Structures are given as C-alpha cells and as structure tokens.
Amino acid sequence: MGSVSEQLGTFAASVRSDKLPPAVRERTALALLDTIGVMIGARRLDEARPIFAHVEESGGKPEAVALGVTPRVPARAAAFANAWLADLLDLEDTYKVGGGHPGATVVPAALAMADRQGATGSEIMAGLVAGYEVANRLAFALFPHQGHHVLTTGTAGAIGAAAAAGRLLALPAPILTEALNIAAYLLPASCADTLWQGASSKPAHAAQAASVGVEAALLAARGFTAAPLDGPHGYLTVNDVTSEEMARATHGLGVEYTVAECAIKLYPCCGYAHGAIDAAIALHRRLRGAWADIDTVTVRSYDLVVDSIGGRYTEPGASFTRCQFSLPYLVAVALADGRLGIPQLTSARRADPLVHALAGRVRVTEDPALTAQYPERFPYEVEVMVRGSALVESVEAPRGTRQRPLTRSEIREKFDTLTEPALGRAASASLADAVSRLDALDAFSLSTVVESARDRPC
Numbered sequence: 001m002g003s004v005s006e007q008l009g010t011f012a013a014s015v016r017s018d019k020l021p022p023a024v025r026e027r028t029a030l031a032l033l034d035t036i037g038v039m040i041g042a043r044r045l046d047e048a049r050p051i052f053a054h055v056e057e058s059g060g061k062p063e064a065v066a067l068g069v070t071p072r073v074p075a076r077a078a079a080f081a082n083a084w085l086a087d088l089l090d091l092e093d094t095y096k097v098g099g100g101h102p103g104a105t106v107v108p109a110a111l112a113m114a115d116r117q118g119a120t121g122s123e124i125m126a127g128l129v130a131g132y133e134v135a136n137r138l139a140f141a142l143f144p145h146q147g148h149h150v151l152t153t154g155t156a157g158a159i160g161a162a163a164a165a166g167r168l169l170a171l172p173a174p175i176l177t178e179a180l181n182i183a184a185y186l187l188p189a190s191c192a193d194t195l196w197q198g199a200s201s202k203p204a205h206a207a208q209a210a211s212v213g214v215e216a217a218l219l220a221a222r223g224f225t226a227a228p229l230d231g232p233h234g235y236l237t238v239n240d241v242t243s244e245e246m247a248r249a250t251h252g253l254g255v256e257y258t259v260a261e262c263a264i265k266l267y268p269c270c271g272y273a274h275g276a277i278d279a280a281i282a283l284h285r286r287l288r289g290a291w292a293d294i295d296t297v298t299v300r301s302y303d304l305v306v307d308s309i310g311g312r313y314t315e316p317g318a319s320f321t322r323c324q325f326s327l328p329y330l331v332a333v334a335l336a337d338g339r340l341g342i343p344q345l346t347s348a349r350r351a352d353p354l355v356h357a358l359a360g361r362v363r364v365t366e367d368p369a370l371t372a373q374y375p376e377r378f379p380y381e382v383e384v385m386v387r388g389s390a391l392v393e394s395v396e397a398p399r400g401t402r403q404r405p406l407t408r409s410e411i412r413e414k415f416d417t418l419t420e421p422a423l424g425r426a427a428s429a430s431l432a433d434a435v436s437r438l439d440a441l442d443a444f445s446l447s448t449v450v451e452s453a454r455d456r457p458c
Contacts (some may be wrong), residue, residue, distance in 0.1 A: 004236065005228040008137070009177025010093030012130035014254075017122035017439055020129060024257045025439060028128050030411055033435045034264055036105035036446075038092050041342070041418030042085040043068045047200065047320050051207075055081040064115035065446040070395045075112040076214040079161070083210035087153070087203035089268040089342070090324050091418075094250055096157070097375050097400060098147035099271065100139035101415045103262070105157035107129030109213040110164040111446055119168050120217020127167040128274075132214075134180065136258040137159020138229075138236075139293040141249040148304060153382035154190030154205035159183045159229075162220075169217050179220035180349070183226055184235035186212045196308055198322030202429055239296040264411055265400040267340045269324040272305045274398035275380035276327060280334035282393045293335045293386050294358060299331060300367040301375040302382040310364030316353045321349055328362035331382065354420070377403065424448045 001007065019026065039383060042048055052068040055077050066081035072082070085175035086104040093103040110127040113119070117129070138156035139147070146152050151249040162183035166176040188208040195202050229236045231245055235401050267277050276299050284291065299310070305327065312326040322344055323329045333344045333355050378401060383392045397403035405413075413434060419428040438444060 004141075004230040004249050004429050005181055005234075006173075007179050007253060008134050008163070008229075009180050010173040011135060011167075011253050012167050012180075013171060013173040013176045015126040015146065015167060016448075017125040017129075019362065020125070021271060023261060024129065025125060027068050028125060028132065028375055029435055029438050030126060030264075030408065031132070031259055032048065032124075033090055033105035033415055033432060034411055036431070036435065037084055037106040037415035037418040038089055039085040039107055039155060040422050041089040044422055045088065045320075045342075046347075048085060048088060051081060051084045054187075056100050064112040064345035066154075067369070067446060071389055072115075075116040076211045076218075078115065079165075079210040079214045080106045080113040080207045080384045082111065084203040084207040087101055087206035090270060091265050091414075092206075092368065093262040093264055093266045094271045095136045095139050095152075098139040098143040098152045099227075100135060100147070100152035100156050101206065102132050102135040102139075102153075102157060102160055103152060104135070105209040105213065106135055106162040108206075108210040109161035109167060111163040112214055112245050113168040113217065114208075115445050117168055118443060121438040121444050122458070123168060124444055125438055127164040129390055130167040130261075131160040131164030131269070132259045133253070133257065134163035137249040138191070139251070141241055141245050141247075142239060143245075145245075145272065146439045147226070147243060148308065149192050151190040151192050151195060152345075154188040154209045155235075157206065158212040158216075161210045161353045162216040163213075165214045165217035166220065171217065171221060175220050176217075178225045179217045180220050180223060180228035181214035181234075183212055184229055185226040186216060187235075192308075194294045196325055198312070198319055198325050200319065200321055202321050210395070211226075221359070243281075246331060256283055261402050263398070264406050264414070266398075266406070266414065267293065267330075268342055269330055270309050270327075271300075272309055273327050273330045273399070274326050275329050275378050275395040276301065276305075276382055277300070277334045277340050278395045279380055279382035279393035281340070282329045283414045284335050284338035284383060286391055286393075287335070287384070289387065290386065291358065294335065295385040297331060297335070297358070297362040297385075297389070298383045299327065299362060299364045300370060301364070301379065302371040303366045304374065305380075312349075314356055314359055316351050316356055318350055318356075320345055320347075320350070327364055328359035329356065331362050332356070332359035335384070 060074035064078035139152040
C-alpha cells in the first residue's frame, strides 16, 4: 500500500480531468470561480497595496501573473501574491474540519504553475483536484493537533499546493511524492496568535504556503528529496498524529472527494463568527432598525468560538484584521447594519464609536451542549435584550456550510459583487463563463483578468 506520502503522491500524479465524476468537476470549477472572485475583490483594498510593492520590487524571471503587479514575476512570487489576496478578505472557502482554507493556497499555486507551463484547462482542473484532496485530507488527519493554535491553511495547505503544482508540472508519482515531502519540510509554522490578534501579516500563512508548494514541486523536479510525512520523525509523526488519524488522509482516496465538503463563505471575516452573524442579521430585521436601544447581547456557541474570537474587543480605529477576528464587533455591526460585507469593515465604519460601544455590550459564552455538536454542526444562539425584553435567534450551521450550502446562483452573485467593480459587468461575466468551461479551454491565465482591470483604479 505504501506510506501516506506515497499514496497521496501516487493519487495526485494520476488525477485526470476526464476521469473525474462530473459533480467533482463542477464543484471544483465553482471553487476556482469563488477564489478568483475573492482575489479580485481584495485587489482593490488599501491593505493589499504594500504586498504589490513588495512582490514587484523582488523582481525575477517573468513567468506568471500576480494580480495588482504590473510585470510578470516568478511563479513562486505570483503564488505568494495571489494567495495573500485570497486570504486577505477571509472570504475564501473553508474545509469542514480543522479550519483550513484550501482555495487560498491550492488555487494560487495551481494558477501560477499553469501560467508558467501554459497549461490547458483540463490540466488545471486535475491540479486543483489533486491539491484540494491532499490539503483537505491532511487537515483532517492533523485535527485536533492543529486547527486552532496552529493553522492548517499554512501547513496542510502548503502540501496541497505542492500537489497542485506538481500535477501541473506532470511529475511522475515518485517525484510528486517527494514534492509533498519537501513542502512538509519547508512549510510555515502558522502559529495562530498572529491571526487571532489581528496582525496585518495574517495572510502570509497562505501566501507562504502557496509559494512553498510551487518551490517544493520545482525542487522535486530537480531531484531533491525529503523525509516522508509519516516517517519516524516525519511531519505527521512529530505532530503526534496517530495511525488511526493518519488513515483519514488516505481513506477513500480517489473514490470520495472532499471539495464538496468545503464551505463557501458569505462574510469577509473569521468563519467561527458566521453563524452568529446570520443570527444577528435576522435580529436586525426583527428590531426594525432600533439597534441603539439594545441593552445587552449574549452569544452562546461552542468552545472554539469563545476561545478564539469571543473576547476580542475593539475600539474606534481598530485595524481591518482585528475587526475581522472580533466576534463582538462583527455581531454589533451586523445588528446595526443588517448585513456584513466589505462596507462593514471600511476605515469609516470601523471608526464609528456607536458600533464599538454596542460591541462592548456583547458577551460570548460557551454552551457545553453546543460544544458537543461540533464539528458535525456549528451551532450558535444570539440573545438581545431591548428594554427588558429578550429576542433570540438560533443557528445550527451558517449559510454556505455543507448543512446549508449556497446555490450556484448565490455563488455567482458573490463573484459578481466582488469582481464587477474591478472588471466591469461584461468582463466579469466573460471570466465566469471561461471558468465554467475550464475543461474545454486550451489555456487559462490570470493575464486576461489583468488586461480587463488595467484601466480601472485599484
């Protein structure tokens, strides 16, 4: 049967688009559409500008397109920049266990290598499926050892990015296996405090992971090797992953596909907040705009929500990332505005003292009965007290999760909202159409996106 590394490498090297179930191809194309939309939407943010300058000044061989950077750059740099954009809004897809964001690493690595190699649409599809499977399965194997204090976007995501890049290089199975091993040797530590504390370098875990994936594939192609994931001191072993947990990485490999188990996010913030936001938006409608009359807000949920974002309070002028990872702020602004999108995270909205004052009246507590339901469900209860009367909304799972999946039209609406300001309606629709026909395309590159956006302001 071989080691975990060998099984994953053999699978990744063997993926062919024409052999995939139609439902898997369709869902993978939607994942690509969603991630590209998120990247384009993030390109316009002020918070993205420094990374464009950093990548452009680094120079190098012109191999691939990085959104927001005028000249082409090395593939590893393009993967880095585009993954930074994919993670900046925190709107990318999320795997069901471990909190990993496979699209933020796999898609940028695949597109960068596809650009470098001049890959066809069907080759890109194969690379994406290889990458998603490896990233998601390893995130599951690493849970609960990672996923809260260490972020699987940077760890499992880097190995998934190597699978995608290696498949697009058409590496044979033994060499692609080494690409996975090398990625595990190079991947970022991804310590979670940078994320939970709202530091501006938060997207670096995805960016470094995508870049590592490309680098690992290129190193493997030149004959370099590394220790197996499940060796005596391999990456899984040193993270205390048991043999039973390691088996999660290969169970049903090539038969059961995980891409459909990824949540498509509706809100540009930490996924742990989404159910509470759903409830807060419903309460906004019931309050009929009287949010200033709210006395107190109580959010009840499972333990990870409380431990990670429940006690992170903000003040006027708090940073973009801090507000993305503050459940009190997110619930307060959703109660006030009845929605949560990019406008709720602008510098002007973050400066409103009334929103932060309401956030200060939000208390987040663990309910053991709700903790027992995770990760099969993602339950939340939000209660507001208004002039002595209680209003309560409960959510078993946020919109966009596998329990409440978005429709194709809802995913397209999200894409349009993110891309039309940058590309215009016609170019946005043309891009969406190209992604829907990915298998049939002789080539697909982000260069068409850059051309469409060239005359529009960031």
